[in-house]
Structure formats: C-alpha cells, structure tokens
Amino acid sequence: MEKYCTNCGTKMNETDRFCPNCGADSNTEAAPVQNNVVQQNYSNAQANNNNVVQGGTKKTNGLAVTSFVCSMVGIVVFGLVMGILAICFGAVGLSRTKYFPEESGKGFAVAGIVVGIIEVIIMILYIVTVRSSYVSLF
C-alpha cells in the first residue's frame, strides 16, 4: 500500500504522518488512505482469528458459542460439569472480545456464564440436599 501526499504528491512512507517534502498533515488531509490502513489491519485480525480458533466460523467467537452450548447441554444432563465448562469457555470467550471486538458472540459468552453459574449453584444445592436427607434417613 503506497501513500502519496495529498498536497504535493510526494511518495511517503505508510507510517509517516507528515509529508517529507511539504510537511502536510496526512491524518487530516488523506482520510481515504487512513481508512485503507484500518481495513487492512481489520482483515489481518480476521486472518489471525481463523488461525487461532479451530472449527470456528468467520466473525463468530467460537469459545462463546461453545460456552453457550455447554450451558444448554448442562440443563439436560451433567449440570455440574457442563456448568463449569460453560463458565470457563464463557470467561475465555469474553476476554477474546476485548482483543477481537469484530467477532460476534459476546451475548453467547455472557449467557453461557450466567446459565453455567446457575447450573453449578443448583447442582451443589441438589448434592447438599440429597446428602443431608441421606444422612437424616440413616
């Protein structure tokens, strides 16, 4: 990506803000060039995402979706294990949204964490209740 001064047409380094020839400020005068750089960084970040998340679809936070799926499975079966998994995946998925804000799925991560915590609490209460009734019966 080559960059030229919008004032005098001198070729500039991509990282240069001011023209080496006339000193014009490229940040205020060459907005289209800046947009191209931003878009390039955006697509680079996406390429990195695809390398990091295996089996994840484009622009979707795979960990967040995994967290949500675990929490849904936990409602039916293995509530304690699935709840803990949902919290773990959700926490990691949520931290990913800071570094990859273009990814969708933040809602899935939050939902996975919330449902996961509820499942863990319910399962612990269930275990405690069963144990105490077991003890009281015998």
Ligand SMILES: [Zn+2]
């Ligand atoms: Zn210039």
